[in-house]
Amino acid sequence: MIQLIDVSKSFNSDSHTVHAVKEVNLTIREGEIFGVIGYSGAGKSTLVRCINLLERPTKGKVLIDGVDLTKLREKDLRAYRQKIGMIFQQFNLLGSRTVFENVAFPLKYRGRKKSEIRERVLSLLELVGLEDKANAYPSQLSGGQKQRVAIARALATEPKILLCDEATSALDPQTTKSILRLLKDVNRKLGITIVIITHEMHVIKEICNRVAVMEGGRVVELGDVVSIFSKPKAQITKEFINSTSNLSKIDELIKEKSQIVDLKAGERIWRLDFHGSETKEPIIVQLAKNFHIEPSIIFGNVEVISDTVLGSLIVLVKVDQEREQEVIKYLEEKQIKVEVIKYA
Amino acid sequence: MHSLMANYTPNLLDYWPEFINSIGETLQMLFFSGIYSYIIGLFLGVLLVVTREGNILENKYIYRALDIFVNIFRSIPFVILITALIPITKFVMGTFIGVKGAIFPLIMGCIPFFIRQVDMALSTVDSGLIEAAQAMGLSPLGIIFRVYLRESIPALARSITITTVSLLGLTAMGGAVGGGGLGSFVIRYGHNRFYQDITYVSVVVILLFVTIIQFIGNIVIKKTSH
Numbered sequence: 225m226i227q228l229i230d231v232s233k234s235f236n237s238d239s240h241t242v243h244a245v246k247e248v249n250l251t252i253r254e255g256e257i258f259g260v261i262g263y264s265g266a267g268k269s270t271l272v273r274c275i276n277l278l279e280r281p282t283k284g285k286v287l288i289d290g291v292d293l294t295k296l297r298e299k300d301l302r303a304y305r306q307k308i309g310m311i312f313q314q315f316n317l318l319g320s321r322t323v324f325e326n327v328a329f330p331l332k333y334r335g336r337k338k339s340e341i342r343e344r345v346l347s348l349l350e351l352v353g354l355e356d357k358a359n360a361y362p363s364q365l366s367g368g369q370k371q372r373v374a375i376a377r378a379l380a381t382e383p384k385i386l387l388c389d390e391a392t393s394a395l396d397p398q399t400t401k402s403i404l405r406l407l408k409d410v411n412r413k414l415g416i417t418i419v420i421i422t423h424e425m426h427v428i429k430e431i432c433n434r435v436a437v438m439e440g441g442r443v444v445e446l447g448d449v450v451s452i453f454s455k456p457k458a459q460i461t462k463e464f465i466n467s468t469s470n471l472s473k474i475d476e477l478i479k480e481k482s483q484i485v486d487l488k489a490g491e492r493i494w495r496l497d498f499h500g501s502e503t504k505e506p507i508i509v510q511l512a513k514n515f516h517i518e519p520s521i522i523f524g525n526v527e528v529i530s531d532t533v534l535g536s537l538i539v540l541v542k543v544d545q546e547r548e549q550e551v552i553k554y555l556e557e558k559q560i561k562v563e564v565i566k567y568a
Numbered sequence: 569m570h571s572l573m574a575n576y577t578p579n580l581l582d583y584w585p586e587f588i589n590s591i592g593e594t595l596q597m598l599f600f601s602g603i604y605s606y607i608i609g610l611f612l613g614v615l616l617v618v619t620r621e622g623n624i625l626e627n628k629y630i631y632r633a634l635d636i637f638v639n640i641f642r643s644i645p646f647v648i649l650i651t652a653l654i655p656i657t658k659f660v661m662g663t664f665i666g667v668k669g670a671i672f673p674l675i676m677g678c679i680p681f682f683i684r685q686v687d688m689a690l691s692t693v694d695s696g697l698i699e700a701a702q703a704m705g706l707s708p709l710g711i712i713f714r715v716y717l718r719e720s721i722p723a724l725a726r727s728i729t730i731t732t733v734s735l736l737g738l739t740a741m742g743g744a745v746g747g748g749g750l751g752s753f754v755i756r757y758g759h760n761r762f763y764q765d766i767t768y769v770s771v772v773v774i775l776l777f778v779t780i781i782q783f784i785g786n787i788v789i790k791k792t793s794h
């Protein structure tokens with residue numbers, strides 16, 4: 225378990241002070257995949273570097289399984305870092321060493337036996353699917369392969385925590401997916417707690433259990449991914465969620481006075497948000513049956529996050545003003561949130 | 569061969585033993601001042617890099633002292649440096665003339681140059697690698713040997729090549745002032761007596777040296793780059 229207690233970090237330069245992280249309190253549970261999302265400069269990297277004390281917090285405590293890392297002596301801290309693996313956006317492989325030597329690097333430094341190193345490195349390379357690249361140099365690998373080597377190297381000393389700072393930001397979507405799958409695998413098979421830093425909501429959506437949203441050095445929203453996606457509170461969280469769906473398109477269409485959203489008398493555009501089990505009910509059919517309303521779907525978006533369906537539909541309906549409230553009430557009883565986006 | 573030389577390089581033939589001897593002296597100066605400069609320069613160069621602001625052993629005082637030392641010594645023209653160093657050279661080496669007297673000023677002239685070369689070579693090591701090594705729990709000494717030095721071997725090979733060529737130039741000058749080596753040989757005969765054949769053959773010998781140094785350097789760089 226990782227506990228950040230009242231952690232702040234500021235940087236002093238000659239002329240001014242940058243408060244990169246401000247009074248952050250976070251508990252990351254054992255074995256979870258925890259995401260930290262925020263725009264560039266939000267303080268994500270600084271925060272994650274406070275976990276292994278690459279940055280020493282100006283204030284606050286960093287507890288891992290109850291041990292306050294800020295109280296350790298340099299030497300003990302360095303020894304402790306074996307238990308915290310880290311991977312980076314730029315992979316940071318040692319270019320003068322082969323894939324095998326890169327993965328062996330932390331083990332060799334700890335003076336492990338040669339035969340033990342060999343066995344461990346080969347099994348790690350198998351785990352990340354690069355057995356055949358043991359003798360290649362990093363310059364001969366693709367970005368995805370490099371990150372796999374970095375993951376193997378980070379796992380070499382059997383850490384209980386893996387920190388990932390924008391680990392997929394330099395990769396194409398396909399490769400990003402495969403790396404995320406590998407991380408999920410690692411989390412499941414080895415029970416390693418993973419902390420993922422990203423500016424991309426789809427990464428969070430793909431593998432995280434919980435997420436912290438950062439803005440201006442602070443954590444502005446925190447929760448499990450499903451509830452963050454279904455009920456975002458902070459404005460910035462909404463922006464991030466919009467970035468992964470096409471729903472915000474409707475605002476553009478309206479602004480552009482597109483023909484698609486050109487309404488006749490009595491017509492409205494609704495946004496329906498639903499999640500979980502209610503999606504199994506034939507809502508559209510029931511609307512037709514009970515109210516003689518036949519919504520036509522303009523477009524929609526469905527996310528599946530940790531086995532929960534989160535869906536949104538933008539629909540065009542024709543309904544009398546008097547009956548509208550009644551219909552909306554009916555839908556909300558069915559746990560479907562209705563937002564009237566445009567009247568005729 | 570003998571008649572060919574008698575025709576084209578009559579003066580060189582007259583001073584042949586002295587010519588061979590001066591080549592030996594140049595190599596001696598190059599070898600000894602090189603060895604010392606590289607060992608001391610590498611140590612100080614690494615120290616300069618790791619004590620720089622934000623680096624693993626940040627230390628304002630050591631960094632500033634080294635930086636100022638390098639800048640001052642690099643800006644003094646070598647001929648003047650030799651003269652200025654005479655009392656110290658005499659104290660350290662027991663003499664300030666000949667090959668022995670040239671080695672000390674050569675080292676003092678070469679070290680600052682080499683420190684800068686080492687500085688540049690180590691700067692080719694991405695700061696991300698240092699960060700990754702720190703995250704793995706390497707000590708500063710571990711980072712210096714296993715990351716900085718190991719990862720910059722090709723760049724350091726280039727540094728040594730460049731420095732050796734520049735040192736060769738210094739030996740010619742050092743020899744000219746203190747006496748000894750090809751430099752002084754050319755001044756004595758090529759310059760003062762205007763035996764042009766001696767000058768040209770010496771130029772060819774120096775060019776040959778430079779070529780050999782660069783050839784070896786390139787092989788090492790190629791072998792160690794991946």
Ligand SMILES: Nc1ncnc2c1ncn2[C@@H]1O[C@H](COP(=O)(O)OP(=O)(O)O)[C@@H](O)[C@H]1O
Pocket residue numbers: 235236242243244262263264265266267268269270271
């Ligand atoms: N070593 C540093 N020195 C000075 N300022 C820094 C340093 N590291 C980060 N910062 C500043 O702290 C803020 C947060 O940076 P960072 O944690 O890298 O953000 P993110 O990873 O979210 O993009 C930025 O304004 C950045 O300029």
Ligand SMILES: [Mg+2]
Pocket residue numbers: 268269270390
């Ligand atoms: Mg960052």
